Amino acid sequence: xxxxxxxxxxxxxxxxxxxxxxxxxxxxxxxxxxxxxxxxxxxxxxxxxxxxxxxxxxxxxxxxxxxxxxxxxxxxxxxxxxxxxxxxxxxxxxxxxxxxxxxxxxxxxxxxxxxxxxxxxxxxxxxxxxxxxxxxxxxxxxxxxxxxxxxxxxxxxxxxxxxxxxxxxxxxxxxxxxxxxxxxxxxxxx
Numbered sequence: 001x002x003x004x005x006x007x008x009x010x011x012x013x014x015x016x017x018x019x020x021x022x023x024x025x026x027x028x029x030x031x032x033x034x035x036x037x038x039x040x041x042x043x044x045x046x047x048x049x050x051x052x053x054x055x056x057x058x059x060x061x062x063x064x065x066x067x068x069x070x071x072x073x074x075x076x077x078x079x080x081x082x083x084x085x086x087x088x089x090x091x092x093x094x095x096x097x098x099x100x101x102x103x104x105x106x107x108x109x110x111x112x113x114x115x116x117x118x119x120x121x122x123x124x125x126x127x128x129x130x131x132x133x134x135x136x137x138x139x140x141x142x143x144x145x146x147x148x149x150x151x152x153x154x155x156x157x158x159x160x161x162x163x164x165x166x167x168x169x170x171x172x173x174x175x176x177x178x179x180x181x182x183x184x185x186x187x188x189x190x
Contacts, residue, residue, distance in 0.1 A: 055137060056154070057136050077158050081158075084111060090111065105118075115140070115144070118140060121136075135159075153190040
């Protein structure tokens with residue numbers, strides 16, 4: 001059993017560090033490389049201070065607005081900003097994927113680089129005849145880490161484009177811990 005484990009580990013080592021495995025202490029050298037990689041990944045994760053992948057989660061509470069009216073307004077805004085004819089910054093190229101009783105799925109394509117982000121809006125009626133809404137945007141690009149707040153703007157632009165006003169119509173809960181580079185967002189550009 002021990003020889004089988006060493007064979008598997010040597011095979012893994014030869015994939016990661018072929019020159020190291022020519023040495024007699026292959027297992028120790030490659031194990032050290034793996035540990036250094038793991039520690040580096042943890043340090044990077046802590047340094048980023050937020051989601052590891054470019055994404056954003058926002059919680060909104062709409063007072064005096066039922067979920068059906070909020071959902072209809074967002075779907076209408078997605079349709080309005082479908083296509084690239086009247087692009088202002090990033091306020092275009094939205095596409096409705098699905099619209100069910102309590103969820104909207106959509107995409108947003110950036111006009112210049114044509115990156116695609118997946119969007120979801122999940123609606124939950126409140127007892128006070130209001131609506132709680134969770135918005136989530138994530139980059140389809142697997143290697144996207146930083147986004148200058150683009151995923152935040154993907155969601156926020158639709159809310160403001162639909163005519164809702166912060167403090168008057170809704171409250172918003174979001175921060176850098178749940179939204180990549182939220183503090184750097186500039187929704188007039190992104």
